[in-house]
Amino acid sequence: MTDFLAPVEESIAEAPPPSRGGGVVRYLLAKVGGAVMSVLMVVVLGFFLFRVMPGDPVSIMTRGRPVSGAQLAELRGRLGFDKPLLVQFWDYLVGLVHGDFGQSYAFNAPAGQIIGERLGPTVLLSGTAAVLAAALGLWLGAKTGWHRNGPLDRGSSGVALVFWSIPPWWLGVVLLMVAGGVFPTGGMQSPDSPSAFFPHAVDVAHHMVLPVLTLVLALYGQYQLVMRASLVEEMNADYLTTARAKGLRDELVRKRHALPNALLPTATLVFLHLGMVVSGAITVEAVYSWPGLGQLTAEALAAKDLPLLQGIFIVLVIAVVVMNLFADLLLRVLDPRVRAS
Amino acid sequence: MLVRRRLAGAGAVVALVAVASPWVAGSAQAQGEKVLRAGVTQELDSLNPFITITRVGTDLTRLTYEYLTTYDPKDYKPVPGLAEKWETSADKLTWTFTIRSGVKWSDGRPVTAGDAAFTFSTMMSNKDAATANGNFVQGWDSVTAPDDRTLVIRTKQPRSTMLALDVPIVPKHVWEKVTDFKAEPPLPLVGSGPFLVQDYKAAQFIKLTANRDYWRGAPKIDGLDFVYYKNVDAEVQALKKGDIDLMSRLVPAQYDALKGDPNVRLNTGAGRRLNEILINPGATSADDRPIGDGNPALKDVRLRKAIALSIDSKALVDKVWGGYAQEAAGYIPPGFSEFHWPEKQKFDPAAANRMLDEAGYAKGADGVRADLQGKPLRLRLLGHAGTNLDEQASKYVTSWLKDIGIAVEPQMVADQKVNDATTGANFDLAFSGWSANPDPDYVLSLQTCGARPNADGKGATPDSFLCDPEYDRLYTEQLQETDRGKRVELVKKMQQVLADRATLVLLGYDNPLEAYRADRWAPFQTQPVDGGVIMNQQGYWGYYSAERGRSTDAAASASAGGDGGNTGLIIGVVVAGVVVVGGVVLLVGRSRRRGAADERE
Numbered sequence: 038m039t040d041f042l043a044p045v046e047e048s049i050a051e052a053p054p055p056s057r058g059g060g061v062v063r064y065l066l067a068k069v070g071g072a073v074m075s076v077l078m079v080v081v082l083g084f085f086l087f088r089v090m091p092g093d094p095v096s097i098m099t100r101g102r103p104v105s106g107a108q109l110a111e112l113r114g115r116l117g118f119d120k121p122l123l124v125q126f127w128d129y130l131v132g133l134v135h136g137d138f139g140q141s142y143a144f145n146a147p148a149g150q151i152i153g154e155r156l157g158p159t160v161l162l163s164g165t166a167a168v169l170a171a172a173l174g175l176w177l178g179a180k181t182g183w184h185r186n187g188p189l190d191r192g193s194s195g196v197a198l199v200f201w202s203i204p205p206w207w208l209g210v211v212l213l214m215v216a217g218g219v220f221p222t223g224g225m226q227s228p229d230s231p232s233a234f235f236p237h238a239v240d241v242a243h244h245m246v247l248p249v250l251t252l253v254l255a256l257y258g259q260y261q262l263v264m265r266a267s268l269v270e271e272m273n274a275d276y277l278t279t280a281r282a283k284g285l286r287d288e289l290v291r292k293r294h295a296l297p298n299a300l301l302p303t304a305t306l307v308f309l310h311l312g313m314v315v316s317g318a319i320t321v322e323a324v325y326s327w328p329g330l331g332q333l334t335a336e337a338l339a340a341k342d343l344p345l346l347q348g349i350f351i352v353l354v355i356a357v358v359v360m361n362l363f364a365d366l367l368l369r370v371l372d373p374r375v376r377a378s
Numbered sequence: 379m380l381v382r383r384r385l386a387g388a389g390a391v392v393a394l395v396a397v398a399s400p401w402v403a404g405s406a407q408a409q410g411e412k413v414l415r416a417g418v419t420q421e422l423d424s425l426n427p428f429i430t431i432t433r434v435g436t437d438l439t440r441l442t443y444e445y446l447t448t449y450d451p452k453d454y455k456p457v458p459g460l461a462e463k464w465e466t467s468a469d470k471l472t473w474t475f476t477i478r479s480g481v482k483w484s485d486g487r488p489v490t491a492g493d494a495a496f497t498f499s500t501m502m503s504n505k506d507a508a509t510a511n512g513n514f515v516q517g518w519d520s521v522t523a524p525d526d527r528t529l530v531i532r533t534k535q536p537r538s539t540m541l542a543l544d545v546p547i548v549p550k551h552v553w554e555k556v557t558d559f560k561a562e563p564p565l566p567l568v569g570s571g572p573f574l575v576q577d578y579k580a581a582q583f584i585k586l587t588a589n590r591d592y593w594r595g596a597p598k599i600d601g602l603d604f605v606y607y608k609n610v611d612a613e614v615q616a617l618k619k620g621d622i623d624l625m626s627r628l629v630p631a632q633y634d635a636l637k638g639d640p641n642v643r644l645n646t647g648a649g650r651r652l653n654e655i656l657i658n659p660g661a662t663s664a665d666d667r668p669i670g671d672g673n674p675a676l677k678d679v680r681l682r683k684a685i686a687l688s689i690d691s692k693a694l695v696d697k698v699w700g701g702y703a704q705e706a707a708g709y710i711p712p713g714f715s716e717f718h719w720p721e722k723q724k725f726d727p728a729a730a731n732r733m734l735d736e737a738g739y740a741k742g743a744d745g746v747r748a749d750l751q752g753k754p755l756r757l758r759l760l761g762h763a764g765t766n767l768d769e770q771a772s773k774y775v776t777s778w779l780k781d782i783g784i785a786v787e788p789q790m791v792a793d794q795k796v797n798d799a800t801t802g803a804n805f806d807l808a809f810s811g812w813s814a815n816p817d818p819d820y821v822l823s824l825q826t827c828g829a830r831p832n833a834d835g836k837g838a839t840p841d842s843f844l845c846d847p848e849y850d851r852l853y854t855e856q857l858q859e860t861d862r863g864k865r866v867e868l869v870k871k872m873q874q875v876l877a878d879r880a881t882l883v884l885l886g887y888d889n890p891l892e893a894y895r896a897d898r899w900a901p902f903q904t905q906p907v908d909g910g911v912i913m914n915q916q917g918y919w920g921y922y923s924a925e926r927g928r929s930t931d932a933a934a935s936a937s938a939g940g941d942g943g944n945t946g947l948i949i950g951v952v953v954a955g956v957v958v959v960g961g962v963v964l965l966v967g968r969s970r971r972r973g974a975a976d977e978r979e
Contacts, residue, residue, distance in 0.1 A: 092794025328581035
């Protein structure tokens, strides 16, 4: 990689400016089109996938309750199970076009509204954790890669590997046992959380500390290791020797020359993970009773709440697809080689 | 540089949070309100009393709305609620309830018989309003309110369950404007119970305030919060730390581990749940056609009885439930002592072996008996994956049945799969269980011919697929018997018949395990009084009895509670200090280095 990277850079620099307008539009259209296709396929898949799952929603809903046969039949009719599957599928598509995911069986509210309520907490928790983990991981990765085999490298890479291998829920439980006395044991706010903005934000932040810490510890290792590896690969590149020959300080060589190139694979990784942010914290949400989408997914699965499951599935997939699209577009901005091809 | 700036920002946020943490932790107590916080693990499906079917939802309706009658905390006998007295006509078809005067809705309007008549007649005429409790008004002829204090209900047949109508009475003046009975009601709810729902955040908490005008007298606390915990381990931590005051659903290991905590008092008592293994007796559908794929050998009642004889309930109580359960006897759980048939289920593998030998089930060389067609007796045992009882007990059951020459293959699958298989009769043996109510009618009805599903395995909630003329006759008699003493006898007789038909074998009745903060709360009213529970009662007694104070045996060491709080505060301050210092060092280092770099560029 190092051998051919520098010449490519040169050739880009010397090549006549490409006809940007058309290329960009075509590139954008192709990527957006692909993304839309993926989402459409998921819409179809989501409907049939959850219907193949075992379990009759009506009997799950009424389990352990005194209900008569007439009540069961009435419920079945109300949920639309007495209609042929294709009619149900058509109703589902028509609903989706109108932005309606259907009525949740388990929560007696529109599935879209429930998902909306839970999306915020999840993005807040996982987003904060993802940004912190990426920042910490990249920073440590750059440090340790540059000072390869130094004491910091040996120590922190080992620690990162350990955290990366620990199951997040277990880490969460341990942190809860250790620090549960100082930080809240669960939830996103206390029941008597003040309503004024700043005190409320402090209350929420206070509840966020442990789950965010758990997620950061679980996630930062991969960024550190990837960043470290890709920096190590750049270390012996000729352009670094050139930079040093120009008399630049070692730190500047690292920051100005080595890091931007080493960041490319890591940036892709970060964006792929940002897509997973929405779905990524299911187990940690469970440990800390975080009122997010992960929890909701578990509930919806247990109840076989089809409209809710379909809705969650679509939202999660859209998040991943959109972030992948961003990663593609960003890579084009960051990496001249992608533009050239 | 960007990365470092972000890191410094993150450090600052953490420092801010840590500094604020002692202040936030103190805010709950600072207001001086007496609020009981109970942990719950189940999410609420709806606040609409006509719709809600979850345990949490029905608990909330019991707290928010008064019912015609409620259940005595002593022994679950029906006692006056909104109705202060009642009488039945000579033909047992007309029930006249006298509604208590002076009871007010939380908006100040009086509660009248018209409210009750509106509630019941809406459920009879509107299918949506019948969602949760429609079964209670089935077989009714009419409901009327001739005056504000008189409610008259006419039924088509005599019904012994008329004092066990678990139907929340709603205010007519609020609900008569409602057109969609599936919709969520606006908050705060207008009710007549001891607590009123004020605020609700899905998957976070439900806040209730005390009803100062409650007719039995205002509760001794200001409010009641239900706080969600998705994880019982976290809930235990919350209890130890004091984030919550009361919790249920502990597992034996957690319960035993809390024994040493001086601030916590434990409570265990008779639960409502019966645990059983179903034995498929050759299931038939509602139109008497065979359904499912049960092993035909199980049609022989002698084989089923031998299986029942080989189950050692005491071993399950000791080993699976850690002693926190009661040994199997009658079908109605022992907490409902009036209806419970106390004769213990026999464990006698030798007798089981003798029975099978006599019935002609010959043992093969491998120790497995052959059925009467000569095929080896191999049975599937279906259980819920991840459920402690099913996972552990299936191992014991397999070995016990091996001892009497029956090969068992345990299959632990997802709840939904068990549910599908048992409602469609696609099983040989299956773990099952029900929560019984103070009135035994519903769990008894599960074993009647009428509980069988249609040919698709749908349209009913079957249990063991028993369809027995004697049992059904007794069931109808008990449903029409309005003399309680005679009804109790009939119900006990039914339990004998059930044991005799052996389409199910009881495993035991697990006790709910509860814990509360003894340093803050006086003992709660349990139901039943002797050996009962605080949460998940059939009534509001536990929460209604909540009172600040100390539970006696914990009082001596309860002062440790204050120290615990201070320790938390000190740790919080120290952590905050460290983080702040760290943040400052980071910021200073950053600006110094940045300065140096700027100079050289």
